[in-house]
Amino acid sequence: EVQLLESGGGLVQPGGSLRLSCAASGFTFSSYAMSWVRQAPGKGLEWVSAISGSGGSTYYADSVKGRFTISRDNSKNTLYLQMNSLRAEDTAVYYCARHGGGYQLLDAFDMWGQGTMVTVSS
């Protein structure tokens, strides 16, 4: 079964750090670009970061640039998001999503995980 499963969310204090993971199964993980997309409570979808299939190219939203780092381990079929200097406004459900065009970054998100909640609060 083709699946994405996020983990690592939780409650963290402002200024703290958290690392999210997204375990992929059922497809050739290394052949697909991947993204993180977040959704604050009651709000819309916000793209956070993307990474190419090889991991050699990464992209970030201005709101997280310099604080978040996307990476992947293709040997473990796992995508990561290292989040540092967390702020209250980073509170959201974080989804990992597969770019449907394979290596192509500019394509639709054809698969999504179930999401993991990150709450930044003192």
Added chain:
Amino acid sequence: DIQMTQSPSSLSASVGDRVTITCQASQDISNYLNWYQQKPGKAPKLLISDASNLETGVPSRFSGSGSGTDFTFTITSLQPEDIATYYCQQYDNLPPLTFGGGTKVEIK
């Protein structure tokens, strides 16, 4: 950055009604436009890619059209299971990949 303006932000319609949602890009994005459905507490689901390409398994009552800056998403006959929030998303350029603000569809 490319801004995506989606309207209306919410709508209420009766079962069987035709529902139309519009999405406007701040610059020409050709047909690089996707539509997603998100039901409460669930992850988004891709319905339409490349502005008008219906994904496999998606009911034919859903459709999309448009190119350039103006796009339309239509449900020809609203069903109770279509209650959800719908989002458009451009992929002409990154960063960033941008979403519209969403349209919440409810049953009257």
